Amino acid sequence: MSVYQQNFTIQSAARPTFDDVTEQVHKILAGSGIKDGLLVVFSQHTTCSVLIQEASDDLNYWGIDFLMQDLVNVLEKIIPTCLTEGQYLHPGPEHIVAAQGRDELPSWSLNTDAHLRSVILGRSVTIPVADSQMILGEFGRIYFADFDQVRARERTVRVHIIGE
Amino acid sequence: MSVYQQNFTIQSAARPTFDDVTEQVHKILAGSGIKDGLLVVFSQHTTCSVLIQEASDDLNYWGIDFLMQDLVNVLEKIIPTCLTEGQYLHPGPEHIVAAQGRDELPSWSLNTDAHLRSVILGRSVTIPVADSQMILGEFGRIYFADFDQVRARERTVRVHIIGE
Amino acid sequence: MSVYQQNFTIQSAARPTFDDVTEQVHKILAGSGIKDGLLVVFSQHTTCSVLIQEASDDLNYWGIDFLMQDLVNVLEKIIPTCLTEGQYLHPGPEHIVAAQGRDELPSWSLNTDAHLRSVILGRSVTIPVADSQMILGEFGRIYFADFDQVRARERTVRVHIIGE
Numbered sequence: 010m011s012v013y014q015q016n017f018t019i020q021s022a023a024r025p026t027f028d029d030v031t032e033q034v035h036k037i038l039a040g041s042g043i044k045d046g047l048l049v050v051f052s053q054h055t056t057c058s059v060l061i062q063e064a065s066d067d068l069n070y071w072g073i074d075f076l077m078q079d080l081v082n083v084l085e086k087i088i089p090t091c092l093t094e095g096q097y098l099h100p101g102p103e104h105i106v107a108a109q110g111r112d113e114l115p116s117w118s119l120n121t122d123a124h125l126r127s128v129i130l131g132r133s134v135t136i137p138v139a140d141s142q143m144i145l146g147e148f149g150r151i152y153f154a155d156f157d158q159v160r161a162r163e164r165t166v167r168v169h170i171i172g173e
Numbered sequence: 174m175s176v177y178q179q180n181f182t183i184q185s186a187a188r189p190t191f192d193d194v195t196e197q198v199h200k201i202l203a204g205s206g207i208k209d210g211l212l213v214v215f216s217q218h219t220t221c222s223v224l225i226q227e228a229s230d231d232l233n234y235w236g237i238d239f240l241m242q243d244l245v246n247v248l249e250k251i252i253p254t255c256l257t258e259g260q261y262l263h264p265g266p267e268h269i270v271a272a273q274g275r276d277e278l279p280s281w282s283l284n285t286d287a288h289l290r291s292v293i294l295g296r297s298v299t300i301p302v303a304d305s306q307m308i309l310g311e312f313g314r315i316y317f318a319d320f321d322q323v324r325a326r327e328r329t330v331r332v333h334i335i336g337e
Numbered sequence: 338m339s340v341y342q343q344n345f346t347i348q349s350a351a352r353p354t355f356d357d358v359t360e361q362v363h364k365i366l367a368g369s370g371i372k373d374g375l376l377v378v379f380s381q382h383t384t385c386s387v388l389i390q391e392a393s394d395d396l397n398y399w400g401i402d403f404l405m406q407d408l409v410n411v412l413e414k415i416i417p418t419c420l421t422e423g424q425y426l427h428p429g430p431e432h433i434v435a436a437q438g439r440d441e442l443p444s445w446s447l448n449t450d451a452h453l454r455s456v457i458l459g460r461s462v463t464i465p466v467a468d469s470q471m472i473l474g475e476f477g478r479i480y481f482a483d484f485d486q487v488r489a490r491e492r493t494v495r496v497h498i499i500g501e
Contacts, residue, residue, distance in 0.1 A: 067265025
């Protein structure tokens with residue numbers, strides 16, 4: 010039994026992005042030498058999620074899978090994009106003081122929608138590994154979702170594998 | 174420390190189904206000989222989820238737990254059942270071409286609601302194992318949920334256990 | 338490789354509560370001696386969830402983080418607080434008979450909203466551990482969420498760690 014860990018980065022945009030990271034994760038698994046166990050793909054960012062979904066084949070004008078845009082459209086109905094302070098409780102006055110102490114612009118905290126959408130979708134997926142392969146079925150792909158719409162950022166995708 | 178894996182199948186219907194698989198998972202754990210560790214119940218299907226929920230005692234006319242039908246009713250409000258093309262972006266034209274290349278009927282791709290509902294509920298549960306027992310509290314049961322309403326199918330439930 | 342497990346309790350109220358348990362979990366990890374692996378924080382209660390979220394800094398009059406109250410407000414739109422029987426299918430008549438057999442008041446079963454909200458948010462989080470630290474990024478905090486509004490209770494938070 011051993012533990013193997015590796016991370017890589019993706020570049021998000023100032024709108025919801027969904028990066029198919031299946032190939033990167035597959036390469037990390039191959040490099041680990043682990044044949045049977047559990048693999049976790051994890052987001053350390055609290056406005057991001059990791060999802061398993063089928064690829065749509067079709068993409069919208071922004072290059073987003075139709076199925077992921079459908080997900081954004083559904084979430085928009087219950088968690089509208091945060092456009093101004095006062096729309097949600099967060100960010101409150103204490104938060105803005107703290108953010109300015111970190112040299113963040115107040116407008117960067119208008120990502121309440123992303124915090125709420127991402128916590129509903131979850132921060133990680135756990136995938137069984139058997140015979141050196143992730144069990145993803147015929148159609149499963151791993152997506153790193155960044156719901157933050159206030160600014161483009163470099164994001165870290167963490168992969169941890171335990172097994173033998 | 175060892176890794177143990179086993180899978181079994183369930184038969185879904187052309188409506189949302191929720192199979193209580195607690196006993197099957199318990200038997201796999203007992204057969205594993207693992208006393209302490211982590212157990213993952215996983216769906217490799219992208220229109221299915223695995224959930225931990227209390228049993229309702231009451232069942233509706235379809236044999237579905239009241240609490241699960243309540244869940245479907247809530248999801249229906251934000252993710253209505255997909256009845257026709259154009260209701261969601263997915264399935265788009267490229268997807269239908271790809272599906273027909275796999276000898277799938279176009280109508281089988283009208284499961285957008287199931288893809289969206291299941292990704293919100295998640296593909297797996299991770300359950301602690303202590304003294305050869307799953308920690309599920311007094312009321313926790315494990316359900317395999319198939320949200321796909323376009324056709325009945327045989328589905329695979331994966332159980333992976335790591336521990337000692 | 339080893340498995341380490343420990344649990345602790347929190348006291349909830351008769352409204353949604355969100356306890357930041359990051360420090361308790363950190364202490365358990367430190368006591369485990371495990372440097373690299375996976376850590377799971379798990380709720381064995383089917384009206385509770387475990388979440389990773391940024392702290393809000395600001396709190397509402399009940400002492401709840403703004404971001405968590407925003408989450409409750411969003412959930413309230415699709416899963417209204419259960420105030421009376423008949424609002425949801427659950428609890429049905431069989432369930433009430435079973436509950437009374439456990440000396441539970443019928444009104445204690447009016448927690449359908451909590452069962453539905455918590456299953457959407459999930460029962461656990463899985464967190465990578467590297468160099469004896471949980472990977473939570475700059476802002477990630479671990480919250481134990483109790484969505485049950487019908488009565489205050491003592492709840493058990495389970496922590497299981499596998500690694501070396």
